[in-house]
Structure formats: structure tokens, C-alpha cells
Amino acid sequence: MKINKYIRLKSPFAAMLFLALFFGGTSIVTAATASTTINSTISSVISVSSTGTVTLNVLPTGSGSQTIGSDTVTVNTNDVAGYTLTLASSTANTYLASGSNQIPASSGSQATPVVQAVNTWGYCVSGVGGFGATCPSVGVSNQSISGTNKFAGVPATGSPNTIATTSTTAVNATTTVWYAVAANTSQAGSTTPYTGTITYTATAN
Amino acid sequence: MVRGNYFKYFFVLSLSLFLVIFIKPLHAFAASQDLTISPAVSQIKVNPGQSVSGSFLIINQGDGTYSFNVYATPYNVTGQDYTPDYKAIPGAVDVSSWFKFSIESGSVAPGQTEKVNYTLSVPAGTQDGGYYAVAFGQTNNPKALIGVTINERVGMLFLMQVGDKVVKKGLLQTWQSNFFQSPPLTSNIKIENSGSIYFRANFQYKVSDLFGNTKYLLNGQKFILPQTVRNLSLPWNKSPSFGLFKVSGNVNFLGKNQYLGTKYVLVMSKAVRIYTGIIISLIIVSYIAFSLGRRKRKKQNHRKKRN
Known part of the structure; x- marks a missing residue:
């Protein structure tokens, strides 16, 4: 039979072709590999920022005039224990001074803030200590002294008050600090403004 | 003529609106100061009489140049809420005196970093135990002309073990x-x-x-x-x-x-408590009223039966 002969003739040849293709057309190689270790150290950081100056100009009246302004403090840290932010005067003095004239700090404390008395200055941080919801929500200029907003005296350096603390990392965590000055006409005016310096301190927990 | 006037008024009004909306009023504002220190915490083990060196970075991520100071203070806490206290405790070792810094003051431009090297030298004879300090970077703002000047400082916390004879409990x-x-x-x-x-x-x-x-x-x-x-x-x-x-x-x-x-x-919440109190009060009052009403009806029915 022609077909069978054809097949018989082709079979060995096909087998040889198959073997040649399979073993001749390919080469067996041993793969060589190498590995690289990637190392990355993420440094721990902590940062703090604020505006730098809070201006609280007052036009005193007989009964007393109050100006309120705010500062926003922003803290960032990737320390897993979080941070503590404190506030204190930069010196042992807690008053605003213009030469020999002074505006003393409010008699209230962070635990027990008080309605601002005339001729004093103070601060308020909503939700912290005894402030609760007594802090202002907007700044005002030369208004009559608020009977609802409460303020505390800024503590001297070395005895800072904690105004924010977290238990984990912080990304742009903001704390708004309200400052107020109240003065009547018995507070000496001067050509040199009353000034004081406050320090915010942020440290990891 | 009238149409011309209308056009004039319309033009003036449009120009005014344009000026208000698109010409931004000038605001006087202070450049933000962003003071960063890295790392935030350092844990060190050192023996009495030995020194150890290291460094940290002061980084300005704000948009204004500022001057800064570097110094160390002791680190303590007061109260269970751990209010930081950076004062030396009378009679205790003043750890801040162990530090020496390569830079104690300087200035840093926006986006720039200053590297501060430190050497921590523990006096010989220091008792084994834990000692704690903070290395501060603090902005040094020029005194404000008006109002309250703000300084920022960030601290790198040093948690130090001196010697080996310590008790962990x-x-x-x-x-x-x-x-x-x-x-x-x-x-x-x-x-x-x-x-x-x-x-x-x-x-x-x-x-x-x-x-x-x-x-x-x-x-x-x-x-x-x-x-x-x-x-x-x-x-x-x-x-x-x-x-x-x-x-x-x-x-x-x-x-x-x-x-x-x-x-x-x-x-x-306070509001929920008030509402809950009101609802409970209403339920109680309603129940009392219902009970009294039922008792009254019973009495009336009883009288009717007797009659």
C-alpha cells in the first residue's frame, strides 16, 4: 500500500526531525540568579510651626475693651508614641511689658480659667483642661469684655501647660490658641507697644 | 443718550466687580516658621566615664529663614499624665551638662538642613541607672513690635541607660x-x-x-x-x-x-440623656394616667353593677 509505505518511510525521518527540533533547536541552560536586598530607614521626625506673632491692639474704654486673636500651631511627627505640645512664657515673667508698664497675666489657670478681668491678658485652648467650650470662635477687636469666654494666665517658663497630646503619629495636627488682651483707660498707653514672648514646645512621647 | 448712560453705569459696575474679584487685596501676614528636628528620640547606652557621639538635623520646611538656638535640658515628668518638665530637679544630676554641640546657634533658610553634632560625656562615677534629657532646637524670633511673639522649639528626647546595673520592673x-x-x-x-x-x-x-x-x-x-x-x-x-x-x-x-x-x-451625650429622660418621664406619666383611669373605670362599673 502506497500510503503505508509513505508513512513507514516518513516515520523514522519524522522521529529524527522531532528529536532534532526538540534537542537541536533548544538548548538546556541553568538559570543564574542574584538577589539584592533593599534597605530603607525612615527617620523619626517631629516638627512644629506657627505664625510667629499675634497682634492684639486695644483701644481702651472706661469700662474696658477686649481684643482677641488666635494662633494655629501645627505639629507633625512619625514617632509612633505621638507627641506632647506645651505652652509657656519664654521667661520667668508672664506679663506683657512696655518699658516699666505691665499688663499682668490672667488670674485663671488652665484647670480653672476665668472670665477675663480688665487690664490682663490670657490664652484659651478649646477642649483642654477647664476651658471646655468657653474659648472664642472668632477674633474680635475692641469689643466689650466677653462674659462667657474664659482665659488662663500663660505660665512661666519651666512650668509649661500641655495644650495637646496624641498617642500615635500626627500629620498636620493643629491646635488653635486664642489670646486676649483687655484694657481700660487706667492702663497706661505708650508709644512703645506692650510685648511678651511665648514658647511652644513639641516633644515625642 | 439714556442708552449711553446705561452703558456707562454697566461698564463702571463691571470694572468694579472685576477689581474686587480678581485683584486680591494685600494682606500683611507673617511667613510661617516650620521647625523640624530629626530624629525625635534617641536611646543610648553608655558607661560612666565614657562618651558617645551622634548628630541630629534641624530642618526648615517653612517659607522663611529663621535663626535658631540649640541647647539641652533635663527631662522629667509631673503627674500621671506626664506633663513634661525641663527643669533640673534640685539635688539630682543635671544631665544637660553632659552635652556639647557643634552648633549652638545659627540660621536656616527654607528647605535647608543644618546638621548638629553632639558629644555626650558621662562623668566617671555616675551611678548606674536611667537618665533623661532633651536637645532642643528653638527659633529665635526678633522681638515683636506689637503683641505676643511666638517662639517654637522641638526637642529630641534622649533616653539614656548608664551602666549595666539596672532594674527593670x-x-x-x-x-x-x-x-x-x-x-x-x-x-x-x-x-x-x-x-x-x-x-x-x-x-x-x-x-x-x-x-x-x-x-x-x-x-x-x-x-x-x-x-x-x-x-x-x-x-x-x-x-x-x-x-x-x-x-x-x-x-x-x-x-x-x-x-x-x-x-x-x-x-x-447630654442631648440624648435629656431626650431619653423626657421619653421615660412621658411613659411613666402615661402609665400612671392609664392605671388611674382603669381603676376609675373599674369603680364606676362596680357601682353600676351594685345599682
């Missing part, structure tokens, strides 16, 4: 979560360190609903200074005004893991 003092609370739902963990060296405590705190769904999960870590009790206040700031929840967790320190048993907390 502590315990979980309390795990507390009041059943009845106003939002935010808050729990407290108190950890006591009765040893002579600090240790770190890792904690996990979980708030879930009655079906076991996790509503809030916090993983944290705190260091506990020797001879102190630290209160970890754990508020769930996004807790709803009403709800019944389960709180639990665990604390891990000194190689031991301690489970914080599940507690139930009923959260009710």
Missing part, C-alpha cells in the same frame, strides 16, 4: 473604662514602673459593637519612666452620641503580654 496598675459615659468614649490604662530604668510599653486598644464589629482600633507605644505611673488616656474621638460598645485590648511590656478584659460602655 513594672506592672499594669489599672484598666478602666466607665460603663456610663458622654462622648468621646474614653478608657484609661495605668502602667507603673517600679524599676530604675525606663521601658517601652506597646498597647492595642479596640472598641467594637455588640456584634463584634471593630469600630476603633489603636496601636500605640509609650515609654514609662522609673518610679512613675503613667496614665494612658485613650479617647475614641469619633464615638457617636449614643451606643453600647465593648472595649478591650492588650498591653505588652518587659516581655509580658497582658490582656485587657472586655468592658461594656454605654455612650450617651
Whole structure:
């Protein structure tokens, strides 16, 4: 039979072709590999920022005039224990001074803030200590002294008050600090403004 | 003529609106000061009489140049809430005197970094134990002409072990979560360190609903200074005004893991309490009225029967 002969003739040849293709057309190689270790150290950081100056100009009246302004403090840290932010005067003095004239700090404390008395200055941080919801929500200029907003005296350096603390990392965590000055006409005016310096301190927990 | 006037008025009005909307008024504002220090914490072991060196970075990520000072202070805490105290304790070692810095003042432009090298030298004869300090970078703003000048400072915390003879000892003092609370739902963990060296405590705190769904999960870590009790206040700031929840967790320190048993907390805000009180009062009043009315009807029926 022609077909069978054809097949018989082709079979060995096909087998040889198959073997040649399979073993001749390919080469067996041993793969060589190498590995690289990637190392990355993420440094721990902590940062703090604020505006730098809070201006609280007052036009005193007989009964007393109050100006309120705010500062926003922003803290960032990737320390897993979080941070503590404190506030204190930069010196042992807690008053605003213009030469020999002074505006003393409010008699209230962070635990027990008080309605601002005339001729004093103070601060308020909503939700912290005894402030609760007594802090202002907007700044005002030369208004009559608020009977609802409460303020505390800024503590001297070395005895800072904690105004924010977290238990984990912080990304742009903001704390708004309200400052107020109240003065009547018995507070000496001067050509040199009353000034004081406050320090915010942020440290990891 | 009239049409011309209208055009004039329209033109003036449009120009005014354009000026108001598109020409921004000038605002006087202070450039933001962004003071960063890295790393934030350093844990060092050093022997008495030895020195160790290192460095940290002062980074200006703000948009204005500022001058800064570098100095060290002791680090202590007051109270269980760990209010920082940077004053030297009378009679105690003034750790800040151990530090020497390559830069004590300078200025840094926006986007720039200043590297500060330090050498920490522990005096010979210093007692073995834990010592704590902070290296501060502080902005040094020119005194403001008006009002309150703000300085910022950030501290790099140094947790130091001097020598090898230290005692590590502590315990979980309390795990507390009041059943009845106003939002935010808050729990407290108190950890006591009765040893002579600090240790770190890792904690996990979980708030879930009655079906076991996790509503809030916090993983944290705190260091506990020797001879102190630290209160970890754990508020769930996004807790709803009403709800019944389960709180639990665990604390891990000194190689031991301690489970914080599940507690139930009923959260009710002031408003919810008032409304609930009103509803309950109405129910009680209604029930009393209904009961009285029923008793009256019974009496009337009884009289009718007798008659």
C-alpha cells in the first residue's frame, strides 16, 4: 500500500526531525540568579510651626475693651508614641511689658480659667483642661469684655501647660490658641507697644 | 443718550466687580516658621566615664529663614499624665551638662538642613541607672513690635541607660473604662514602673459593637519612666452620641503580654440623656394616667353593677 509505505518511510525521518527540533533547536541552560536586598530607614521626625506673632491692639474704654486673636500651631511627627505640645512664657515673667508698664497675666489657670478681668491678658485652648467650650470662635477687636469666654494666665517658663497630646503619629495636627488682651483707660498707653514672648514646645512621647 | 448712560453705569459696575474679584487685596501676614528636628528620640547606652557621639538635623520646611538656638535640658515628668518638665530637679544630676554641640546657634533658610553634632560625656562615677534629657532646637524670633511673639522649639528626647546595673520592673496598675459615659468614649490604662530604668510599653486598644464589629482600633507605644505611673488616656474621638460598645485590648511590656478584659460602655451625650429622660418621664406619666383611669373605670362599673 502506497500510503503505508509513505508513512513507514516518513516515520523514522519524522522521529529524527522531532528529536532534532526538540534537542537541536533548544538548548538546556541553568538559570543564574542574584538577589539584592533593599534597605530603607525612615527617620523619626517631629516638627512644629506657627505664625510667629499675634497682634492684639486695644483701644481702651472706661469700662474696658477686649481684643482677641488666635494662633494655629501645627505639629507633625512619625514617632509612633505621638507627641506632647506645651505652652509657656519664654521667661520667668508672664506679663506683657512696655518699658516699666505691665499688663499682668490672667488670674485663671488652665484647670480653672476665668472670665477675663480688665487690664490682663490670657490664652484659651478649646477642649483642654477647664476651658471646655468657653474659648472664642472668632477674633474680635475692641469689643466689650466677653462674659462667657474664659482665659488662663500663660505660665512661666519651666512650668509649661500641655495644650495637646496624641498617642500615635500626627500629620498636620493643629491646635488653635486664642489670646486676649483687655484694657481700660487706667492702663497706661505708650508709644512703645506692650510685648511678651511665648514658647511652644513639641516633644515625642 | 439714556442708552449711553446705561452703558456707562454697566461698564463702571463691571470694572468694579472685576477689581474686587480678581485683584486680591494685600494682606500683611507673617511667613510661617516650620521647625523640624530629626530624629525625635534617641536611646543610648553608655558607661560612666565614657562618651558617645551622634548628630541630629534641624530642618526648615517653612517659607522663611529663621535663626535658631540649640541647647539641652533635663527631662522629667509631673503627674500621671506626664506633663513634661525641663527643669533640673534640685539635688539630682543635671544631665544637660553632659552635652556639647557643634552648633549652638545659627540660621536656616527654607528647605535647608543644618546638621548638629553632639558629644555626650558621662562623668566617671555616675551611678548606674536611667537618665533623661532633651536637645532642643528653638527659633529665635526678633522681638515683636506689637503683641505676643511666638517662639517654637522641638526637642529630641534622649533616653539614656548608664551602666549595666539596672532594674527593670513594672506592672499594669489599672484598666478602666466607665460603663456610663458622654462622648468621646474614653478608657484609661495605668502602667507603673517600679524599676530604675525606663521601658517601652506597646498597647492595642479596640472598641467594637455588640456584634463584634471593630469600630476603633489603636496601636500605640509609650515609654514609662522609673518610679512613675503613667496614665494612658485613650479617647475614641469619633464615638457617636449614643451606643453600647465593648472595649478591650492588650498591653505588652518587659516581655509580658497582658490582656485587657472586655468592658461594656454605654455612650450617651447630654442631648440624648435629656431626650431619653423626657421619653421615660412621658411613659411613666402615661402609665400612671392609664392605671388611674382603669381603676376609675373599674369603680364606676362596680357601682353600676351594685345599682
